[in-house]
Amino acid sequence: MQRGWKLAAMAAVLGVAGTARAHEFICEKRIQVKGESQIPGSAPRVTKFPATLRFHYKLRNVHPTSESVAQHVEDPLLAPYGVGSPFATPMAVEVFGARDAFFELKLEKPEACQALAASDGRVDEHFDSAFQVKWPLGETQCAARVTCCEPFVDCEMACPPDDPDCVEPTPVKPDLSRNAGFFKVHEQALQQCLGSGPLDLGVAQVQSLEQALGLLWASPGLDRNGGVRSEDDSRRFELAREALVSTCNERLFGASAKRSRALDEALRTLRGGSGDEGLERLAKELRRHNEAGSREPLPGGFDAGRATPAHAASIAADPTEPRRP
The missing domain is CATH 2.60.40.10 (Immunoglobulins)
Structure with a gap:
């Protein structure tokens, strides 16, 4: 009986395999x-x-x-x-x-x-x-x-060819802005931004040039000792960085209503300490705004100073690590 049962089971398995090969x-x-x-x-x-x-x-x-x-x-x-x-x-x-x-x-x-x-x-x-x-x-x-x-x-945005009443919209000129790469090497421009007051970015209070540079130069994924930040901390760090840059763009060059609304939402999220929902989306949106007008010329009379990457990196102090000297 046992042998017959095994043969029947094997036949059933082979039958299933044959069905699979038929499609x-x-x-x-x-x-x-x-x-x-x-x-x-x-x-x-x-x-x-x-x-x-x-x-x-x-x-x-x-x-x-x-x-x-x-x-x-x-x-x-x-x-x-x-x-x-x-x-x-x-x-x-x-x-x-x-x-x-x-x-x-x-x-x-x-x-x-x-x-x-x-x-x-x-x-x-x-x-x-x-x-x-x-x-x-x-x-x-x-x-x-x-x-x-x-x-x-x-x-x-283009008008469809079969709509004679459609009017082509005037191309939207992006707001003047600079990205994180600009501010991390232009200490003079960053200092002018901080001259309007400290920044509460939720993950840190940025009060000095060294702290602002620390947020721009530090790794979102690693602390200064090489330890790995949690995924939530890493996302908050990236959002805080873009919020810093967006704030400086707003203080130095003005801002559109869309950029202001995105920045306000980002700051509320960072200061609220809620979960990570929306952190990545907000960082992406602020980054887009910060990049959008980076090719526009700086306004006359604004002196950003020369780029000093080596010195800027040497004085950067991550503000999310308050015990760092």
């Missing part, structure tokens, strides 16, 4: 920005709005002798836009056969592209849309990346 797919996914040329092999970049993204899905049966049946197909990132499943399932595809599906998504403004970029769980300018295919005891996926322009930096 096999590969998939392809491509995204094109309609009306835009694209370098072959590169991710499309959305810079002009309104923009229409054209998604092309291809599902190919690569089993040499049998049809393959797709039981489940899904594009989770695009489910809120009506294309969660580009194909009706279950779907049988004959030997050497293929199926194609197309979907178009219109993005009215840069913020719509940025919302997609944020929805994949990573804080960057890209979104990776993965197409998943499952069949009996097997699955595969293919993905395509789209890069969004940065609002108020390199995005263009």
Whole structure:
């Protein structure tokens, strides 16, 4: 009896394996920005709005002798836009056969592209849309990346050709600003910023040039002894750094309402001591504002002083470590 049971079990296992071999797919996914040329092999970049993204899905049966049946197909990132499943399932595809599906998504403004970029769980300018295919005891996926322009930096708004009443908006000139790299080597400019008063950045009180330079020169991930900061401390450090730079941009060069609102939110988050939700997003937003106008010329009469990287690094004192001499 025991031997017969083992043979039956082995036959069942072999039967399942045979079923698995009877289905096999590969998939392809491509995204094109309609009306835009694209370098072959590169991710499309959305810079002009309104923009229409054209998604092309291809599902190919690569089993040499049998049809393959797709039981489940899904594009989770695009489910809120009506294309969660580009194909009706279950779907049988004959030997050497293929199926194609197309979907178009219109993005009215840069913020719509940025919302997609944020929805994949990573804080960057890209979104990776993965197409998943499952069949009996097997699955595969293919993905395509789209890069969004940065609002108020390199995005263009254009009127659709069929709207005679549309008026092309005047290009938005970015606010004058400088990034962290500028302030960490221009001691004179940084000192002028601190001349307006100390900064409460939540993780530290910045009252001196040495402390401000410490925030700009220190590693967000490591303390001065080489110890590893926690992930939450590291994110707070990075946000505090960008908040310092943004404050100096505001004090020295003025600020737009958008930059002021982002800075106010960042300071409230840092001073509130809440969890790490939003820290990475806020740091990215402030960094974008700090970089946006870095190519604009400094105003007449403003003297930033010469760059002194070696001296600036030598006097930097991390303000998050109060016992450091």
